[in-house]
Amino acid sequence: MGNLEKNIAINAENRADFDRIANWISPNAKVLDLGCGDGSLLTQLRKTHKIHGYGVEKDDSNWLKAMNNGVDVIQMDLESGLSGFEAQSFDVVILSQTLQAVLNTEAIIHEMLRVGREAIVTFPNFGYWRHRKQLMVGQMPVSKNLPYQWYDTPNVHLCTIKDFDEFCRKGNIVIEERLVLTDKEEVHFMPNLMGSLAMYRLRSK
Amino acid sequence: MSDTSSVGIVAPKTAHFNEPLQLKSGQVLSQYHLVYETYGELNADKSNAVMICHALSGHHHVAGKHSEDDKYPGWWDNLIGPGKPLDTNKFFVIGLNNLGGCHGSSGPLSTNPATDKTWGADFPIVTVEDWVNSQARLADYLGIKQLAAILGGSLGGMQALHWSISYPERIRHALVIASAPNLTAQNIAFNEVARQAIITDPDFYEGRYYDHGVLPRRGLRIARMLGHITYLSDDAMGEKFGRKLRDGKIKYSFDVEFEMESYLRYQGDKFAGDFDANTYLRMTRALDYFDPAAQTGGDLSAALSKATADFLVVSFTSDWRFSPARSREIVKALLENELSVSYAEVTADHGHDAFLMPDKHYHDIMRAYFAKIEV
Numbered sequence: 001m002g003n004l005e006k007n008i009a010i011n012a013e014n015r016a017d018f019d020r021i022a023n024w025i026s027p028n029a030k031v032l033d034l035g036c037g038d039g040s041l042l043t044q045l046r047k048t049h050k051i052h053g054y055g056v057e058k059d060d061s062n063w064l065k066a067m068n069n070g071v072d073v074i075q076m077d078l079e080s081g082l083s084g085f086e087a088q089s090f091d092v093v094i095l096s097q098t099l100q101a102v103l104n105t106e107a108i109i110h111e112m113l114r115v116g117r118e119a120i121v122t123f124p125n126f127g128y129w130r131h132r133k134q135l136m137v138g139q140m141p142v143s144k145n146l147p148y149q150w151y152d153t154p155n156v157h158l159c160t161i162k163d164f165d166e167f168c169r170k171g172n173i174v175i176e177e178r179l180v181l182t183d184k185e186e187v188h189f190m191p192n193l194m195g196s197l198a199m200y201r202l203r204s205k
Numbered sequence: 206m207s208d209t210s211s212v213g214i215v216a217p218k219t220a221h222f223n224e225p226l227q228l229k230s231g232q233v234l235s236q237y238h239l240v241y242e243t244y245g246e247l248n249a250d251k252s253n254a255v256m257i258c259h260a261l262s263g264h265h266h267v268a269g270k271h272s273e274d275d276k277y278p279g280w281w282d283n284l285i286g287p288g289k290p291l292d293t294n295k296f297f298v299i300g301l302n303n304l305g306g307c308h309g310s311s312g313p314l315s316t317n318p319a320t321d322k323t324w325g326a327d328f329p330i331v332t333v334e335d336w337v338n339s340q341a342r343l344a345d346y347l348g349i350k351q352l353a354a355i356l357g358g359s360l361g362g363m364q365a366l367h368w369s370i371s372y373p374e375r376i377r378h379a380l381v382i383a384s385a386p387n388l389t390a391q392n393i394a395f396n397e398v399a400r401q402a403i404i405t406d407p408d409f410y411e412g413r414y415y416d417h418g419v420l421p422r423r424g425l426r427i428a429r430m431l432g433h434i435t436y437l438s439d440d441a442m443g444e445k446f447g448r449k450l451r452d453g454k455i456k457y458s459f460d461v462e463f464e465m466e467s468y469l470r471y472q473g474d475k476f477a478g479d480f481d482a483n484t485y486l487r488m489t490r491a492l493d494y495f496d497p498a499a500q501t502g503g504d505l506s507a508a509l510s511k512a513t514a515d516f517l518v519v520s521f522t523s524d525w526r527f528s529p530a531r532s533r534e535i536v537k538a539l540l541e542n543e544l545s546v547s548y549a550e551v552t553a554d555h556g557h558d559a560f561l562m563p564d565k566h567y568h569d570i571m572r573a574y575f576a577k578i579e580v
Binding site: 030052054060063064067068070071072073074075076084085086089 | 533536537540541543545546547548549550552566569570573574576577
C-alpha cells in the first residue's frame with residue numbers, strides 16, 4: 001500500500017471516530033483540531049453541530065486541502081507548543097489519531113488542557129490483541145490503525161489503554177469519559193486487549 | 206503570441222480629490238490626486254473589487270504592461286491576471302500609488318496647490334492610517350462600498366491590516382502577507398541607517414535638491430543596497446552569489462570584485478535613478494510609525510476588536526525582516542477576537558522578497574483563498 005492509500009484507509013477509519021467525537025461536542029462549541037489533516041472532522045462538526053472551529057496543520061498539502069475544504073487552518077508544528085493560543089480560549093481541543101506521532105507527548109496534552117476547557121484524544125491501542133499476536137510471532141504490528149512498517153512509521157509514541165490511563169492518573173488529568181472501539185463497535189469487555197481504537201475525553205483536575 | 210494569463214496592455218488613471226484629507230500628523234491635504242490602475246471588470250453588484258496596497262518602493266502598476274515594448278510587467282504580475290491566483294476573470298483589481306509616492310500620486314514630486322511649486326521636502330509625512338483613508342476615498346470614487354478583499358505584502362500588509370480596523374464594514378477579506386503588527390527596533394534601525402545615508406548626502410539639501418538641480422543619488426543608492434541585504438536571506442545570497450569573483454581572481458582593490466558587490470551596486474544605481482529620496486524617507490517613516498496596538502496600550506487583540514473581516518495571513522520561513530513570529534502575533538490577536546483566520550508559513554529561501562516570487566505552494570494558497578471569496 002502506498003502512502004496515499006494508507007491515508008485514505010486511515011481517513012475512512014477516522015469516520016468512525018469522528019462520529020463518536022461529535023457525540024462529545026456541544027452545539028456551537030469553539031473547537032480546535034490539532035493535526036486536522038484535510039479538515040474533514042471540522043467540516044463535519046460545522047455541519048452537524050454548528051461549531052466555530054480552527055484546524056492546526058503542519059503539512060503543506062494537508063493545509064491546502066483543509067483550506068480548500070473551507071476550514072480556517074493555522075500552519076504550525078504542534079511540537080513547538082500552543083503558545084499562539086490563549087489559555088482556556090476553546091471549549092474543546094481535539095487530537096485525533098495524532099498522539100502516537102507526537103514527540104513531546106506529555107507537553108502537548110498539558111497544552112491542550114491549558115488552551116481548552118476539555119481535550120479529546122484518540123489513538124490506536126497498541127495493546128489490541130491483533131497487535132500482541134503479531135509481536136508474539138515476532139513482528140512489529142501492522143494493522144488498519146497502524147498501517148506502517150517499522151521503518152517508515154511516523155508513530156514514535158505508541159501506547160496501550162492501560163499506559164494512557166496511568167499517564168492521566170500521574171499527570172493529574174481527569175478522564176471524563178473513555179470509549180474503546182473495534183471496527184466501529186464499542187468494546188466493554190477487556191478493552192485493552194479487545195479494543196483497537198481508544199478515545200478519551202479529558203479535563204484538568 | 207499574446208500571453209493569455211496577462212491582463213495585457215494597461216494604462217494608469219488619475220482620481221482628483223477636492224475634499225480635504227486630515228492627516229494623522231495634524232496637517233491637512235486640501236486637495237490631492239491618486240494614480241491608479243484597474244484590471245478585470247467591476248461586476249453589477251460592485252462586489253468583486255480587490256485593492257492592492259503596495260510596499261516601500263511599489264506603486265499602482267501592479268500587473269500587465271504599459272506598452273508591448275515594456276521589458277517587465279507590473280510588480281505583482283505573477284499573481285494577478287486571467288486564470289492566475291488572483292483571477293481577473295472573477296475579480297476587479299485596483300492598484301494605486303500611495304500619497305507621498307513618486308509614481309504620479311500627490312507627493313514630493315507633485316505640485317503644491319497652495320504655492321504652485323513642487324512640494325519637495327514640504328510634502329507632509331503620511332502614515333499607514335492616512336493611506337488607508339485615502340484608499341477608502343478612492344473606493345468611493347470608483348463607486349465601491351465594500352471591497353471583496355484588501356491585499357498587501359510587507360508595508361502593504363500593514364495597510365490591509367489597518368483597513369480591518371479603520372473600515373471594518375468596507376472589507377470582507379484581508380490578506381496580510383509577509384507583514385508585522387509593527388516594526389521591531391532592529392527594523393527601525395535599518396530604516397534609520399537608510400534615511401541617514403540620504404539625509405547626509407551633500408546633494409540632499411534638506412530635501413530641496415530639486416531647486417539645486419541635483420539628486421542625492423549616493424544616499425539613495427546606499428539606502429537601497431542596505432534594503433536589498435535585508436530583503437534577502439543569507440542562504441539565498443549564498444546560493445545566488447556565494448563568494449564568486451567577477452573576474453575570477455582577487456585584485457587587491459576596492460572596485461567591484463565579488464559578484465555580490467556587483468549585484469548590490471547595480472540594484473542601488475537602478476533605484477537611485479528611478480526613485481525619489483523624499484518619498485523614500487516618507488515610506489520608511491510610515492513603516493516606523495505603524496503600530497495599531499499603540500492606541501490600546503500595546504494590546505493588539507484590543508486594537509483589532511473592531512475587525513470583522515476574514516483573514517489570510519502568510520509568512521515566509523527565511524524572512525528575517527518580517528519574520529513568521531511577527532505574523533503569528535497578528536494571527537494570535539485575530540484568534541483572540543474569534544475572527545475567521547487562516548495562517549500559512551511558507552517554506553521559502555528568498556527572505557522577505559519571497560512574497561513577490563511565484564512559488565508554487567504560495568500561489569496555491571493564494572489561489573485557494575481567492576477561490577473561496579464569494580462575489
